[in-house]
Amino acid sequence: MTGRSPGLLRRHRDFRLLWCGETAGKFGTAVSNVAMPLVAVSTLHAPTFAVGLLSACTWLPWLLIGLPVGVWVDRLRRRPLMLGAAGLSLVLFAAVPVLARYGGLSLGLLIAVALLTGAAAVVFQTAYSAYLPALLAPADQPEGNAKLHGSASAAQIAGQGAGGLIAQLAGAVNGLFAHAATFLIALLCLLGIRHREPRPAPRDAPRALAAEVAEGLRLVAGDKWFRTLTLFGAASNLALMGYQSMAAVFLVREVGLSPGTVGGVLALASTGGIAGAFLARRAADRFGTARAMLLCELGLPGAALLIPLAAHGAGALLYVAGSFGVSAGAVAGNILKASFQQRYCPPALLGRVIASSSFVNYGTLPLGALLGGALGSALGLRPAMWIMTAGVPLAALILLFSPVGAVRDLPTHPAGEEQREPGEGGPDPERRDGPDPEQGDGPGPGRQGHDGARARR
Numbered sequence: 473m474t475g476r477s478p479g480l481l482r483r484h485r486d487f488r489l490l491w492c493g494e495t496a497g498k499f500g501t502a503v504s505n506v507a508m509p510l511v512a513v514s515t516l517h518a519p520t521f522a523v524g525l526l527s528a529c530t531w532l533p534w535l536l537i538g539l540p541v542g543v544w545v546d547r548l549r550r551r552p553l554m555l556g557a558a559g560l561s562l563v564l565f566a567a568v569p570v571l572a573r574y575g576g577l578s579l580g581l582l583i584a585v586a587l588l589t590g591a592a593a594v595v596f597q598t599a600y601s602a603y604l605p606a607l608l609a610p611a612d613q614p615e616g617n618a619k620l621h622g623s624a625s626a627a628q629i630a631g632q633g634a635g636g637l638i639a640q641l642a643g644a645v646n647g648l649f650a651h652a653a654t655f656l657i658a659l660l661c662l663l664g665i666r667h668r669e670p671r672p673a674p675r676d677a678p679r680a681l682a683a684e685v686a687e688g689l690r691l692v693a694g695d696k697w698f699r700t701l702t703l704f705g706a707a708s709n710l711a712l713m714g715y716q717s718m719a720a721v722f723l724v725r726e727v728g729l730s731p732g733t734v735g736g737v738l739a740l741a742s743t744g745g746i747a748g749a750f751l752a753r754r755a756a757d758r759f760g761t762a763r764a765m766l767l768c769e770l771g772l773p774g775a776a777l778l779i780p781l782a783a784h785g786a787g788a789l790l791y792v793a794g795s796f797g798v799s800a801g802a803v804a805g806n807i808l809k810a811s812f813q814q815r816y817c818p819p820a821l822l823g824r825v826i827a828s829s830s831f832v833n834y835g836t837l838p839l840g841a842l843l844g845g846a847l848g849s850a851l852g853l854r855p856a857m858w859i860m861t862a863g864v865p866l867a868a869l870i871l872l873f874s875p876v877g878a879v880r881d882l883p884t885h886p887a888g889e890e891q892r893e894p895g896e897g898g899p900d901p902e903r904r905d906g907p908d909p910e911q912g913d914g915p916g917p918g919r920q921g922h923d924g925a926r927a928r929r
Contacts, residue, residue, distance in 0.1 A: 500654030502631020542827025625745025688824025711863030713840030744799030
C-alpha cells in the first residue's frame with residue numbers, strides 16, 4: 473500500500489453515520505443541560521437545592537445501574553441497545569413540552585425524566601464505547617476516537633450557546649424539543665449503519681449477574697494498567713468537578729463578570745477540547761502513547777493554576793487560558809485511554825471494563841461538587857479554587873509514579889498473551905473495515921470492538 477490511506481470520514485460510510493449520530497446527541501445534551509435547569513427555575517420556580525438535585529439525577533444512574541449495564545453490553549449486541557436507549561430518550565424529552573401544554577409539568581416529572589434519560593445515557597455510552605472496535609480495525613481506532621471526541625467538544629460549545637438562544641426564542645420548555653430532535657437524528661443514523669454484529673459467543677455455563685459484575689471489577693482492580701487509569705480518572709474528576717461547580721459563582725462574584733459574559737467565557741474555554749482532539753494522535757505518534765498521556769494529563773492541566781489568578785477586566789483571560797489547557801488535556805487523555813482500552817481489553821469483557829471504570833470515575837463527580845461547595849463556603853471562593861485547581865495536575869502524579877510513567881507506549885495486549893496475528897481470531901491491524909476507497913461506499917466486513925473540561929472516562 474503506497475501513501476497514506478484516506479481518512480475515515482471519506483472512506484468509511486458506517487463510521488460517518490455513527491459519528492454524525494453521536495455528535496447530534498452531544499449537541500442535544502448540551503442544549504438540555506441549559507434548558508432543564510431553566511425550566512425548573514423560570515417555569516416551576518424551584519429552589520436552588522432542587523435545581524442541584526435535578527443535575528445530580530443525570531449522573532446518579534452511573535452509580536445505580538452502571539455495573540450491571542456492563543454485563544448486558546457484553547451479553548448482547550451493542551447496536552440494538554444503542555437504538556433502544558436513543559428511542560427512550562427521544563420519547564422522554566419530547567413528552568415534557570407536550571405534558572406542559574396540558575398542565576402536567578412538575579418538578580417530580582423533570583426529576584423522573586432526568587433519572588430515566590440518565591439511565592438511557594449509561595446504556596448508550598457503554599454500548600457505544602464497546603461498539604466502535606466492532607466497526608473499525610485497530611489501526612483506525614485512534615483516528616475514530618479523535619474525531620468522535622473532537623466533535624463532541626465542538627457540539628458541547630455550540631449546544632451551550634444554542635440552548636440559551638432556543639430558550640429565549642421558544643421558551644425553556646420547548647427547548648427540549650431540540651434535544652428530542654437530536655435523538656431522532658441519532659436513531660436514523662444508527663438505523664442506516666450496514667455493519668451487523670455477530671451474535672456474542674455462547675457461554676458454556678450462564679452465570680449470575682453479580683458474578684459477571686464481579687469479574688469486571690476484578691479485572692479493573694487486578695490489572696495494573698486499568699487500575700492506574702481508573703484511580704487517576706476518579707481523582708481527576710473529583711478535582712475537576714470541585715472547581716467547575718464553583719466556576720460560575722467565582723466568575724460573577726470574584727472576577728466581576730456579568731451572567732451573560734460568563735456563558736461566553738465558559739464556551740471559549742471549552743474550545744480547548746477541540747485542540748486536545750487534534751493533539752492526541754500527533755503526540756502519540758511522536759512521543760509514544762504513554763508519554764503523550766503524561767503530557768496531556770500532567771503538562772497541559774498545569775495551566776489550571778492560572779484559574780484562581782483571574783481578575784476583573786483583561787485578567788479574566790487567565791481563566792480562559794487555564795480552563796483551555798485543562799480541557800485540551802482532558803479530551804486528549806480521554807482519546808488515548810479509549811484507544812488503549814479498545815485494543816488491550818478482550819472484546820468479550822470490554823463492556824464490563826468500561827462500566828466498572830466509569831462506575832468509579834463518575835462516582836467522584838457528585839463528591840467533587842459537594843467538596844467544592846463546602847470549601848467555598850468555609851474558606852471563600854478564591855482559596856477554594858486554589859485547592860481544587862491544584863488537584864487537577866496533582867491527580868496526574870498517579871500516572872507519573874505508576875507503570876505509565878516508566879514506558880514509552882501503553883501495551884496493546886495483556887502480558888503473557890501473544891499478539892494475535894492478522895486473520896487469527898481478531899481484527900487485522902492492516903485491514904480497514906468499510907468500503908474500498910476506490911469503489912465508493914459500501915458495507916464493510918464484520919469486526920469484534922463537563923462544562924469546560926470534560927470528565928475523565
